Amino acid sequence: MIASLEIRSKTQDEAVSKAITELKVSLEDLNVQVLEQPKSGFLGFIGAKEGLYKFTVIEKELSELEIAQQFVEGILKNSKIEAVVKVTQDNNLIKVDIEGKDAACLIGRRGETLDSIQFLTGLALNKINKDSHMRVLVDIENYRSKREESLVRYANKVAREVAKTKKTKKLDYMNPYERRIVHSALQNDKYVTTYSEGTDPYRRLVIEYKR
Incomplete structure (x- = not known):
């Protein structure tokens, strides 16, 4: 809904000042139309x-970064969580970093809630721009990097076990992001x-001994 306002005033400058205050915008964001010219009188x-x-x-048409930021900030507001949202772009990847200890509750078990927020943010971007080729990565308090380090250690540990026993090992169900980390670590x-x-969300990674 487009915000508009009609103001009676002795001068246009005075009316502009009132409009900026009431609409809480800058002058650059206002379109001014004179409906009736003022008369000075006798x-x-x-x-x-x-x-x-x-x-x-x-x-104004929002950029994809602004859309992502507003969407995530809306989730935080509805969840009554105080946190800072920082959005950056790296080639075709939009990174959304949420900073605030209270936001940790949105990570969920093994990042499941965080992945849901990431998925919904991506949908919000596609709804505005269906031709967008941007990917979204949402992180909270550097959870992703900590999880990645943990997965790499786990993958190497299991790989050594498989190399020793020559028995195939099936890991727990993982999302595509986590599977890529393990694949990359052992490639x-x-x-x-x-x-x-298997098929998502029950797709798992298998580590097998090279014959």
């Missing part, structure tokens, strides 16, 4: 008439190979 006051001005807030391993089986 001797400057007899028969004087204020002018009538219409102000309309100019709608140059001399003794084991990795592949995925």
Whole structure:
């Protein structure tokens, strides 16, 4: 809904000042239309008439970064969580970093809630721009990097076990992001190979001894 306001005032400058205050925008965001010109009247006051001005807030097209930030901030507000949202872009990846200890509750078990927020943010971007090729990565208090380090350690540990026993090992269900981390960690391993089986959300990674 486009915000607009009509103001009667002696001068246009005075009307502009009132509009900026009431609509809480800057002058650059306002479109001004003079509906009635002011009249000074006889001797400057007899028969004087204020002018009538219409102000309309100019709608700006939000960038994908702004859309992502507003969407995530909306989730935090609805969850009554105080946190800072920082959005950056790295090529075709939009990174949304949420900073605030209270936001940790939105990570969920093994990042499941965080992944849901990430998925919904991506949908919000696609709804505005269906031709967008941007990907979204949402993180809270550097959870992703900590999780990645943990997965790499776990993958190497299991790989050594498979290399020793020569028995195939199936890992717990993982999302695509986590599977990529494990695949990448073991792609140059001399003794084991990795592949995925099953369908999401029950798709798991398999570590197998190289015959």
